[in-house]
Amino acid sequence: MTSISSASPAFTGKDPKNRLFGPLPDVTAEAGYDEGHPKRVGFFTDTSVCIGCKACEVACKEWNTLPMDDSHGTRDVIGLSGMSYDNTGQLGANSWRHVAFIEQVRTVDLPMPTFGRPGDDRQGNGPSPAAHDHPDAQALGQASVLNAEALSEFDPQTGQSGSDKQVRWLMSSDVCKHCTHAGCLDVCPTGALFRTEFGTVVVQGDICNGCGYCVPSCPYGVINRREDDGRVFKCTMCYDRLTDGLMPACATACPTQSIQFGDLDELQARADARLATLKDQGVETARLYGRDEDDGVGGNGAFFLLLDEPEVYGLPPDPIVTTRDLPAMWKAAGKAAVMIVGAALGAVLSSRRPR
């Protein structure tokens, strides 16, 4: 019994070792590997140098022999998404790397936005940005435009089109985050999803029984079921290559080192340095995503440097592993079960016996 109770903070709600939630310095050991396990590996995807070439997607498909699908995950269909240069659309069972593509504009010179359909401006009809209607702030804004022009040298994703509008392309190669607290792994009823010795999260295809519970449990919408197969699939961080000492296919193929593979602690240090450099250069919108070990999933094994809010790239701004709240839910289910028995007892005892 002791092994059960110590292994189930999900029932007791007592989680001193952060097995359900919170920072976890050695996730591999927590999963049961012994002292000599390899260091945790990961991806650092630096989107500021991504050129949107999709070499990672191709390399991934080739290496993992993933079937073709369109931007909605329909198999063996060629289809253009019709929304941008992104025809992959999303991560799913057949796309384990997805290069997001967003074309953004901003008005740099004119006092008012040139096209003002309601809500067109991201700031919208809330408290409007002071830059647009406050003269002093506008002057400040214009001063920083000059600054921004200088910065575009450092930011390959920024360009000018005409005098009044600036255009930039955001490109980001999305991938499974290999969370410290992985919702998919927590809820898998068969043990098909498991933590590897490298600290990554992988599906064992021969154990998966297609229950699909991991699909809505991923706060990032990564894992999905392959419809004609019935099982779920997602990025394995090329587990087969890792065991042979090779880099994952996507990182190997990336021509700009936007996708960097390595030991997680090393990547984190590199990412912090890169962020500091960008901030120094004035790219104030740069931020790390998934780097923080105190976030809702205990930090990601695959984290990102983004140039805008996460949701712009289709990432959740503050994901939380669903299992964090599971103890409270189990408690409620237990009480509710007692409630049913109590109500039945009450009903029987309060009714007069027939005859």
Added chain:
Amino acid sequence: MTEGIATPGGGWRRADGPPAETRGKKRRKGGRRGRGEVAMVDDVEFTSYYGRPVIKPPVWKSPEVQLYLFFGGASGAAAILGALGEFTRRPVMTRSAHLFAGGGALASVGLLIVDLGRPERFLHMLRVFKPTSPLSVGSYILSPFSALAVATAGLHVLGRWPVLRRLGAVGSAVFAGPLATYTGVLLANTAVPSWHAAGTQLPYVFGASGMAAGGGITMALSPVAEAAPARRFAVTGAVIELAYMHKVENDHGIVSEPYHEGKAGALLRAAKACTAAGAAVTVAVGRRRAGAVLGGALLAAGSALTRFGVYEAGMASARDPKYTVVPQRERLEARKNEHASTITR
């Protein structure tokens, strides 16, 4: 901090984006309760990646899963009623309760297997026991429950070995309560916003809904002279179901919205009407045969509609990135305000 365009956000917005990602026009007038909270979300703004959902909606089969939720709850509640009936002089009610519980348990197992993408691998469910996986825990509740409930029903049909039958009845009743309530955790322990937010209420909703259905069906199948406990049990369940469902529909700000809108809203309004009517009929004319049958049918229909409505609301909340992004944004903002000095994001 200057508010210039080089600061975070920087005035960038998606080129050729849709006119507005505010959903002012989309909201519906009808069927809204708790105006205060719902009205607050009218003006929400959020950004998404071309309007695509952030999370993946469940890939479960419909209507198999909703029916599974219904049969699990109803047969669980009936099994408890049957087990207690074994120890009072109500042979026909006991028998009806167990026959329904056994049938419902068989149906549950069948539906769960059909729902799997690879039905031949159902046994993999019992490969490990994982408290973090409600589906794993549920498999270990459903398996013994269905075995015992079917055995008890079978012994009723055979009409032999009453001691063994009572043992089976008590055994199935032990697993019956958790079976009726774990399904609430099953749905809530996902990233689906409208389910997750109601995580401590859905077990009560589903348990009480099971009471209404299981009690109602047992009542309909039993002679009125014996069915008094079933009537009380069913009406109690209906009242608790309505009360907790009201909380689910109104306590959670923006993620309560899907419970009022579209298909889910219509289903849940119908569910409420059926459950309330069923309870009223049971109280008023449940002591007559026709009244018992009508009341039981209404309660069962209300319970089934509740499952379908809750399921549909979750699906809607998963498909619309608004319900994922906006609450998380609010959470971030709240945290930022809490300790503005330490957060650097």
